[in-house]
Amino acid sequence: xxxxxxxxxxxxxxxxxxxxxxxxxxxxxxxxxxxxxxxxxxxxxxxxxxxxxxxxxxxxxxxxxxxxxxxxxxxxxxxxxxxxxxxxxxxxxxxxxxxxxxxxxxxxxxxxxxxxxxxxxxxxxxxxxxxxxxxxxxxxxxxxxxxxxxxxxxxxxxxxxxxxxxxxxxxxxxxx
Numbered sequence: 324x325x326x327x328x329x330x331x332x333x334x335x336x337x338x339x340x341x342x343x344x345x346x347x348x349x350x351x352x353x354x355x356x357x358x359x360x361x362x363x364x365x366x367x368x369x370x371x372x373x374x375x376x377x378x379x380x381x382x383x384x385x386x387x388x389x390x391x392x393x394x395x396x397x398x399x400x401x402x403x404x405x406x407x408x409x410x411x412x413x414x415x416x417x418x419x420x421x422x423x424x425x426x427x428x429x430x431x432x433x434x435x436x437x438x439x440x441x442x443x444x445x446x447x448x449x450x451x452x453x454x455x456x457x458x459x460x461x462x463x464x465x466x467x468x469x470x471x472x473x474x475x476x477x478x479x480x481x482x483x484x485x486x487x488x489x490x491x492x493x494x495x496x497x498x499x
Contacts, residue, residue, distance in 0.1 A: 324451060324452075324453060324456065325453055325455040325456050325459070326453035326454055326455045326456075327453075329389075329455055330389075330392075333389060334393070337389060337390060337393045338393055340390060340393075341390060341393035341394045341396075341397050342397065344390065344394055345394060345397055345398060349394070350394060350398060351391045351392070351394040351395035351398060351400070351404055351408075352391075352404055352407065354387045354388075354390050354391035354394060355387075355388070355391045355404070355407055355408045355411060356411075357387050358384045358385075358387040358388040358391065358411070358415075359384075359411040359414075359415065361380050361381075361383055361384035361387065362380075362381075362384050362411075362415035362418065362419065363415075363418070364377075364380050365377040365380040365381050365384065365419060365422075366415075366418045366419055366421070366422040367422075368380060369419065369422035369423055369425075369426055369465065370422040370425040370426050371426070372426050372427075372468070374464075374465040374466070374468050375465065375466075377465050378462055378465035378466060381419075381458060381461060381462055381465065382462070384415075385458055388408075388412070388454075391408060392408075412454060413441075416441050416454075416457060417438050417441060417442075419461055420434050420437050420438050420441070420461075420475065421434060421438065423464060423468075423471050423475070426468075427468075427471075430471050430472050430475070433471065433472035433475035433476055433479075434471075434475055436475060436476060436479045437475040437476070437478055437479040437482070439479065440478065440479035440480070440481070440482030440483050441457075441479075441482055443482055443483055443486045444482040444483075444485055444486055445486075451481050451484060451485040451488070452478060452481045452482055452485055456478075456481075457478065460474050460477075460478045
């Protein structure tokens with residue numbers, strides 16, 4: 324839900340930046356991989372309870388992730404690039420949640436619940452919970468790590484509700 328709004332609002336800012344990146348020979352794949360490396364650093368920091376540095380790294384990674392789409396559109400998007408982006412996003416989502424469970428094992432059940440919700444939601448484009456909402460929740464958890472379990476359960480529930488809504492819509496369209 325928030326993803327579309329942010330993309331629309333950020334497009335006038337991202338388009339010129341994308342053009343500059345292409346002029347510097349920085350492609351969408353490089354941005355995608357750089358964002359993945361930043362996510363891996365954030366996983367490390369979260370697992371070691373360095374929550375505020377992890378928050379800063381998450382923000383930087385989201386900026387690179389936001390730029391890879393406009394760069395890809397200017398360069399000519401490829402199926403392989405889109406698949407790589409989607410795969411790394413899914414792995415990062417699970418790994419970041421997993422890191423909170425590693426940091427404080429008493430939160431592992433909440434982390435597992437959220438991870439299961441993310442699996443159920445999958446890469447759903449029409450969801451109550453998009454990538455932006457998930458990263459906002461993870462950012463909140465970095466800023467307020469004591470709230471992680473509450474955040475994880477709330478976001479996990481949203482994932483399951485989104486899945487239910489999506490599936491009920493599909494079954495409603497099926498002929499009896």
